[in-house]
Amino acid sequence: MNDRLAHLLVRLYPRPWRGRYGAEFEALLRTGRGGLRMSANVAWSAFREHVFPTPGLRIEQSPFQSWCVRAPWAMFGLAPLLLLAAAYFVACFILWSGWNIFLPGTNTPFVPIDGLANLYFQVGRLIYFSAPILIGWAIGLVARRQRLKAAWPAVGWILIALIGGTAQVRASRTAVLSGVGHIRMGFALGPSVHGIPDGLFHALVILSLTVLPYLIWRLQKTHSVSS
């Protein structure tokens, strides 16, 4: 049978059935002689499978895939937030530890510095600024691999962009009595630039950067299907 026709006929079956038998069934169809009778037999069997699905047939899903389907709110809402919180914690810890190691006498770690200390602080800075974008890309990658619709990933992107855009770090040596330094994170829209709050502008930038790879993939997919 013609490869293209075999592939098309297999596509008539429900997704769980295809997930389990699709590859081997397509191989069988390709070795067959084809013809109208065989095609009709396959089409009828596919129709039957839709109406009377094979009992107990399940796709062998990994726990990860299963979570994506069963709890998308956790995969695209909660998990990115926890990841971002962890990344911010690491960034703040680097800031705090660098402050105590390299700048013990200063009231703030946000002072001009160079050498090894500068490198140390830049690592934390890199984690802090890249975390929302990397997590956003990860959301898009998971959505792409699992071939999910964009609704839940969009929730994750918006949350991450808003948090990333409005997050602010404040440090004060005098905030606690021991004087070991105190790092605090807050979220604020900030002052307006050209009528758009600064935080919102940053959120839009992060959103654009994180959604971009997913949009490119969707456009490529649409283009390949139409051509």
Added chain:
Amino acid sequence: MRSTRRVVAGENDPGMGHYSDPPLLVLASLASGPKHGHAMIEDIASICGTRLGPGTLYGAIARLEQQGWIEPLPPEERRRPYRITAEGARVLRAKLTTLRQFTKAGLQRLEAL
């Protein structure tokens, strides 16, 4: 055992005479050893003259596998062989025994005509 009636019949099919219970045919075919889809079609055609369509065959395979009466083996290239399980062999034996009793009774009645 559920029968799937749609079968791609042979050229000289008079409408009767070819046994067409695909799950049972698949079990009977696998009773002689593991086979992949194409080998099953050929084997079934040789033992009873019924040539199963690929859709019918895989409909039967899917149901038999879910019932635990056959099991898949590691794929050879893209083709996956199947083998009958102990439970499948037990079911096949019970079914064939019933058929033998049915055949015997039917033939005895014919002789009495």
